[in-house]
Amino acid sequence: QTSWLDLKTWEKLVRVMRMPRERTYIMVKPDGVQRGLVGEIIKRFEQRGFKLVAMKMKAASPELLQQHYADLSSKPFFPGLIAYVGSGPVVCMVWEGTDVVKTGRKMLGETKPLESNPGTIRGDYCIDVGRNIIHGSDSVDSANKEINLWFTPEEICEWRSMEEPWVYE
């Protein structure tokens, strides 16, 4: 007879909790903060099964935002983008879990709200590409760069959730 106390269960617990996990950088932009969507966004990532490992509120300087959006510096909307994301505090987060970068992008929706399906964050809560409430890293490589840009290593909390054996096979 098996029970939650048997060795196999404990072996699984240890295996799952030691699995390497991917990380992504998620940021609620000033319009998302003003519109009271911080809790809703955190809720969606938590309920999906991802783990929050860092979070802070910050008024980002133009220099920091220029670095964050460096790839877009030649775009005509760049000055407006820097002004928009710098127009109020943002909520910066690091979320961890298997395939969290790709899954996070799916949860966000498309860059343009019009192309974002209902059920996604942008598809449910915004209309305009220049007020699309949330940022999420688009690759593992950019996630690592963005996490290093916005957080110091001490700000990232290593912790193990007892939920993990229920989230992962």
Ligand code: ADP
């Ligand atoms: P994403 O945020 O989906 O990764 P991009 O990296 O292409 O998209 O663009 C960064 C941000 O720049 C977008 O989230 C949006 O806020 C803004 N942006 C992108 N395209 C436009 C545009 N055509 N007009 C105004 N703002 C834009």
